Amino acid sequence: MKLFYSPGVCSLFSHIIIREVGLSFELVNVDFKNKGDFLDINPKGLVPALQLDNGEVLTEGVAIVQYIVDQNPECKLLASNGTWERAKALEWLNFIATEVHKSHYPLFHPETGQAAQKIYMDKIQVAYEYIEKYLNRHAYLLGNDFSAVDAYLFTILGWASMVKIDLTKWSKISEFKDKVSARPKVQETLRAEGLIRN
Ligand SMILES: N[C@@H](CCC(=O)N[C@@H](CS)C(=O)NCC(=O)O)C(=O)O
Numbered sequence: 467m468k469l470f471y472s473p474g475v476c477s478l479f480s481h482i483i484i485r486e487v488g489l490s491f492e493l494v495n496v497d498f499k500n501k502g503d504f505l506d507i508n509p510k511g512l513v514p515a516l517q518l519d520n521g522e523v524l525t526e527g528v529a530i531v532q533y534i535v536d537q538n539p540e541c542k543l544l545a546s547n548g549t550w551e552r553a554k555a556l557e558w559l560n561f562i563a564t565e566v567h568k569s570h571y572p573l574f575h576p577e578t579g580q581a582a583q584k585i586y587m588d589k590i591q592v593a594y595e596y597i598e599k600y601l602n603r604h605a606y607l608l609g610n611d612f613s614a615v616d617a618y619l620f621t622i623l624g625w626a627s628m629v630k631i632d633l634t635k636w637s638k639i640s641e642f643k644d645k646v647s648a649r650p651k652v653q654e655t656l657r658a659e660g661l662i663r664n
Contacts, residue, residue, distance in 0.1 A: 467491045470507060470515040472498060473659040474624060476567060477514035480530045481659065482617040485651040487534055487541045493658060528559045531614050543614040551608070558607050558615045566593050566622050573629035587631075594636055601638035605645075612649065620646040624661075 469484060469491050471477035484491055496504045496513050508515040508525050516524045516533070524530050535544045545551030569586040572578040597619070600607070607615045623643045626633045633640050646652055656662045 467519055468494050468517040470494045470496050470504060470517070471513050471659070472496050474661055475513060476527055476621060478624065478655065478659065479527045479618045479621040480514040480516065480534070482621070482652055482655045483531045483534055483543065483614050485655050485658075486543060486614075486617070486649075487538045489534070489538070527618070528563055531559075531618075535614055543612075555608060555613065555615050559618060561593070562615070562618045562622060566590060566619075569593075570622065570625055570629060574625075587629075590631065594631075594633075594639060598636040598638050601642055606642070612646070616642075616646055617652075620652070 467489065469477070469481060471481055471493060472495060481493070501511055504515075505511055507517060507523055510525060512525065514525070514527050514530055516530045518524075524533055532544065535541060536547065539546065544555050569589045572582050572586045573590075576583070597607075604610070606612050607619060620643060623633065623639065625631075633643065647656070653662070657664070
């Protein structure tokens with residue numbers, strides 16, 4: 467199995483979960499400036515992409531992570547399909563993907579202009595206010611235990627300083643980020659992507 471990724475971008479979410487589950491896989495770094503043969507793997511030109519040993523390819527982080535977790539239910543990183551708990555996990559995954567993850571895009575692209583950037587910055591702030599209040603009452607996004615959903619939020623929080631979002635004003639979010647970061651498999655993932663040393 468191969469995971470196509472680029473350091474620190476949204477593919478970190480899939481990467482963390484593959485390591486948390488403990489699968490053996492090959493990591494393939496995609497050069498965004500020269501995507502070359504990667505476009506045959508994912509014509510959308512986006513990471514993450516997961517290529518199975520039979521050649522089949524799955525894209526979209528939320529789909530990749532659910533596939534990995536559902537193939538390895540003993541990892542208990544998401545509840546089973548069809549349960550209320552899984553629906554609540556999907557609620558978070560969709561919220562993070564559509565309201566938080568993609569709202570960062572204009573902030574990484576100054577050519578979108580200040581007005582558009584402000585709209586998306588405000589959206590992120592509203593989302594983080596909501597998450598901060600939630601984390602006041604819960605240790606993780608799905609309650610008491612770490613789940614796959616937390617790895618997605620952690621990945622996005624890693625971009626805050628790059629887009630001038632000061633996370634220190636949200637103490638629970640900052641605590642959450644530190645707690646997820648300290649997980650051995652998360653540390654291993656960050657090291658593998660060259661985001662931390664040692
Ligand atoms: N909807 C996709 C989005 C994937 C995506 O936006 N990937 C970005 C990195 S975060 C990418 O590959 N960008 C390549 C480029 O912009 O050339 C998902 O959630 O997996």
